Structures are given as structure tokens and as C-alpha cells.
Amino acid sequence: MKEDFYDILGVSKGASSGEIKKAYRKKAIEFHPDKNPGDKAAEINFKKAAEAYEVLSDSRKKSQYDQFGHAAFESGGFGGGGMNMDDIFSQFGDIFGSAFGGNFDGFSSGFGQGQSRGKGSNLRIKVGLSLEEIVNGVDKKIKVKRKVQAPGVTYSSCSTCKGTGQIMRVTNTILGRMQSSSPCPACNGSGQTLSNRPAGSDSNGMIENEETVSIKIPAGVEEGMQLKVTGKGNEATGNGIAGDLLVLIEEIPHDNFVREGNHLHLDLYISISEAVLGVTKEISLLEGKVRIKLESGIQSGKTLRLRSKGVGDLNGYGKGDLLVHVNVWTPKELNKEQKQFFKKMIEDDNFKPAPSKTDKSFFEKVKDMFS
Numbered sequence: 001m002k003e004d005f006y007d008i009l010g011v012s013k014g015a016s017s018g019e020i021k022k023a024y025r026k027k028a029i030e031f032h033p034d035k036n037p038g039d040k041a042a043e044i045n046f047k048k049a050a051e052a053y054e055v056l057s058d059s060r061k062k063s064q065y066d067q068f069g070h071a072a073f074e075s076g077g078f079g080g081g082g083m084n085m086d087d088i089f090s091q092f093g094d095i096f097g098s099a100f101g102g103n104f105d106g107f108s109s110g111f112g113q114g115q116s117r118g119k120g121s122n123l124r125i126k127v128g129l130s131l132e133e134i135v136n137g138v139d140k141k142i143k144v145k146r147k148v149q150a151p152g153v154t155y156s157s158c159s160t161c162k163g164t165g166q167i168m169r170v171t172n173t174i175l176g177r178m179q180s181s182s183p184c185p186a187c188n189g190s191g192q193t194l195s196n197r198p199a200g201s202d203s204n205g206m207i208e209n210e211e212t213v214s215i216k217i218p219a220g221v222e223e224g225m226q227l228k229v230t231g232k233g234n235e236a237t238g239n240g241i242a243g244d245l246l247v248l249i250e251e252i253p254h255d256n257f258v259r260e261g262n263h264l265h266l267d268l269y270i271s272i273s274e275a276v277l278g279v280t281k282e283i284s285l286l287e288g289k290v291r292i293k294l295e296s297g298i299q300s301g302k303t304l305r306l307r308s309k310g311v312g313d314l315n316g317y318g319k320g321d322l323l324v325h326v327n328v329w330t331p332k333e334l335n336k337e338q339k340q341f342f343k344k345m346i347e348d349d350n351f352k353p354a355p356s357k358t359d360k361s362f363f364e365k366v367k368d369m370f371s
Ligand SMILES: [Zn+2]
Pocket: 158, 159, 160, 161, 162, 163, 164, 165, 166, 184, 185, 186, 187, 188, 189, 190, 191, 192
């Protein structure tokens, strides 16, 4: 029995296209192969999520699926075989928004030469970002070792395929004459062969070159996301186009703040006396400071929400909040005098816990968070 596409993404049948996209984004990040190297189960989940999204993001396929379930696709073109990794990655520009395409030099020229052109292989690197860099966005300069054509290398048109990169074959079958094409074995489909190989270059006339690549990282990126810098992967031979540089984002944990989506969490410690009497505290934010007033009688575990003091949304939909969690610090050692004071208070009714309905327990607060 094939799993339900809505269940795979963890959304309800009535989910909006925005919710479906968001759910898929989350799964894609969670099960991304770069984050789960060698993990077969993660790879399967990654593919399942992509397949579910492929259907649910297309209104026509979605309505067929809603009507007929998986049976809708069993005899059609979209078979149960699923998608390969390249298909999945090519979906990502759509999922992760404009920041994953528009900001980088585009592909616009280069095609349309009337023949197939080889493409250099992609390079992958990881970039660790501090929370400050994520909040503000950052231009990173990163050293990359990429293969480039050696100075002085020349290529000429392949004589086997006459520069087309393809070999046509005509075969006679019982169905008639069939024409098929396949990549030229002499030039591996590039249409070019090496005519002058400079000393020190490899068999394709390439050398390894260390370059500094400038990467514009937009504010609000998340762990596991992948940015593409077009054309900064390995160069191809001849007049082929260079591969891409794929940049995997890693978050460096912050000493004080914990990120949850676009929200930030902060633990604030106050003394028993401050909790009893009330206090104004200055909090250092990632940028600037803010003063918050804690009322007298504030409870440990209380959460204060500072609107729009979190992380800016990647697609520009406002900012998350800063959630300040109040913790009352209990002293571990007391002198004689202090001990006497607290001993006296232990009998005092005013010191006995008497939570009201508004003092929500931790469990109720967690419940609220997910509702
Ligand atoms: Zn050839």
C-alpha cells in the first residue's frame, strides 16, 4: 500500500498551496542527502517527499489524486517510479524562493548554440554562518579549488561527430527504420577534442586553480539550505559551460540565542529578590539593546514575547519574535541570617504557591505553541 501524499508531507487534505510548499521545504531540509550522508532511510524519505510535492503542488495532478488516489497515476505518464535526484534538486529553485536563483548571475546566455555542449561538474562546499550573519545577510568570500582550462590549451572540432557531440544511428527493425542518437564516444559528447595540451595539465587540458568566490547570502537562510552560484563549479572542456558551485548552509550555534524558524529564544536569569520586587533588565540583542520591565511577583517560567526582534524572513515576510524565558535563580548557599529569613518565610502563607489559571504550566505552554 502506497503512503498517502498528504501524510508524507504531514499536512491535512484542505492544506493551502502555501502550507504544502512550507511542509515540503521542511522535509527537504530535514532529509537532505548532504545532511544525512549514507543514510538510506533519509534518502528514501527525501524522494518520497519530493514525489508527494510534485503531485500536490500541481493543481491538475492534485485534483486527480484527490479523486482517485494513487490509482490516478498508475496508468499515466507519471508512474510510481519516482524522481531522480537531479529532478528533485531542479525543483528547489521554486521551493526556496527568489533568493535561490535571482541573486546570482544567471544562465540566460550560453544555450542555443545548436549543438550539445558539455557541462563541467558541480562543486559542493559548506559554509558555516553565525546567527548575526544569518540575521543581517552577508557577503562571504570563499576559497574554492576548481578545475579550469589550462592557459594555452586549444580544442578543435571532433572529427568523429563533426562537432555535434552526437552520433546518429539508423537501424532497420521490424517496425521500420529507426533513428537514434547517442553521445559521441570520441569526445564524450562535448563535440571538441584536445589539440594542444599544455604541460602540467590533465588529459582534458585542465588544471586545478584556487579562486576566491564571492557569495551573496541573503538574510534569513536556514541550516540545510543550498545556494547555487551558477558557473563557479568546474569548467568544461572546449566551449562547454562550467558547472555550478553549490553552497550548503550550516548554522553555528549562538552562545545566548536559540533559533526556532524565524523566532529566537533567550533564557533570562533573575534573582529571587528581583522576582519578588520587580526589576528592569537590559538585554543585548544581536543588534542593539532593549530594556524590559519585569513586574513584581513574576513567576519563573514566564515567557515574554518581543515582537519582530527575531530573524527576518528569507522571502521578506516580516520578522520573527524574540521569546524571553524568565528563570528565577535560586541561591545554592546562604549565610546564617539569610537562612533564618527563609526559615521564617516557610511558615508564611504569602510564600506558599497558589497558582492561578493565568499561571500556565510548562506543559500548557508547549500545547499553546503547537496549536
Ligand atoms: Zn565527437
